[in-house]
Amino acid sequence: MKPFDYIRADSTTHATRAAGQGANFIAGGTNLLDLMKLEVMAPHKLVDINRLDLHQITEVDGGLRIGALVSNSDLAADMTVRKQYPVLSEALLAGASGQLRNKATTGGNLLQRTRCYYFYDTAMPCNKREPGTGCQAMEGATRLHAILGTSDACIASHPSDMAVAMRLLDAVVEIESAGGAVRSVPLSEFYRLPGQTPHIETVLEPSDLIIAVTLPAPAKGAQTYRKVRDRASYAFAMVSVAARVQMDEGTITDAALAFGGIGSQPWRNPAVEKALIGQKPSPELFAKAADILLADAKPQKDNAFKVPLTRRTLIATLKELCGKDAA
């Protein structure tokens, strides 16, 4: 690890000012320290934000405001989340391990970096780690890589489970910048597609501190999170589906779907949802939804399996939710 200075922020103003001067925030540290040990990231100064007052979950306007420092464990165990937003609890519990979830924070989870093997290996070219050096993953090992939203500069996937559920739930990110101004950015506009600048992953400016994530009042319908991975626990998603389906007298009256493991960011495609709404569930309908989702898929040799796997996982998820409510 490269040497760095360490300071502890005593206010959000203090934290954003330090970040504006080039320091990096550290929250749970479970991603940042991992990357610092490998010198994939080498901040010269860390601002520890853990003692800021951002640990609360509060009910607001029928929805929920989740402080940026709420741990993944506390969020998954929160009774309101379990009852009103079960897809979020399920997604969190499907990620990492008990130990990691105790440290991992809401803000840090949204900002965790890709698990692309070449991004982690400083001996390899990588446009995300070192812009302009190339992408070693193309034609390489791509089991964890994306098939949607990629570019010819980067095919990395976003690894978060939590963010997929939050994307489904129309979460909004509350951001404070140096000077104290606070703005809200819907999660749908928070991540940036890689294009030719895969090193720029979100709309955040250097001094921007995530202070909270808000969820609107829970929408109607059954929710679920289905994750497919290489082992039954403690592994990143090959494919995951967060879904909400509302049924009325055998017709799908509302549907929302978000995907993990296959997109350069937590993935959502309104056209897929539109195709389902107002229709009666059937194998043909589900196949059509999968067709729309995967129409622009760009698999590599190594991860071509993700196209049929995504199709089957989506269909299984829809069957589960439509069946449950239709019955």
Place this chain on the structure above:
Amino acid sequence: MKTSLTINGTEHQLDADSRTTLLDALRNHLDLTGTKKGCDHGQCGACTLIVNGRRINSCLSLACMHDGDEITTIEGLGQPGNLSDLQDAFVKHDGFQCGYCTPGQICSATAMLQEVKDGWPSHVSADLTGDVDLTNAEISERMSGNLCRCAAYPNIVDAIRETAEGRK
């Protein structure tokens, strides 16, 4: 970085480079070598210990971030002649072969049983809001952050289940 840590009830003062992880602080600065270093990247769980009642990977946490925290390591759970229930059960059930992952397993299981008491659901819980029935599947899922290279898993699960059931 000057850091004050309360470890197993005793206050320790540390003055180490900011890069020092909690794991390295214990092993290299404070002579508490019960906590083990495996992968050093949060993947194996050998370094698991308990901070303010919660299990964490001490390799992915900086010592300086823990100023004022209460830390429990395997040394603090029990000692020869005065073992904790879980330590006892691991011995009885042969919950190890080489023993390297054992401190992490036991610290992890100790805090995990508290999570169960607190009603936390897991990925395999059938019902997110119901009572937890600590089946073997539940134990395996909740302990998946602790790898055992000797694969003593069946015995580890037995030891944990027996402790949870209060039998000895």
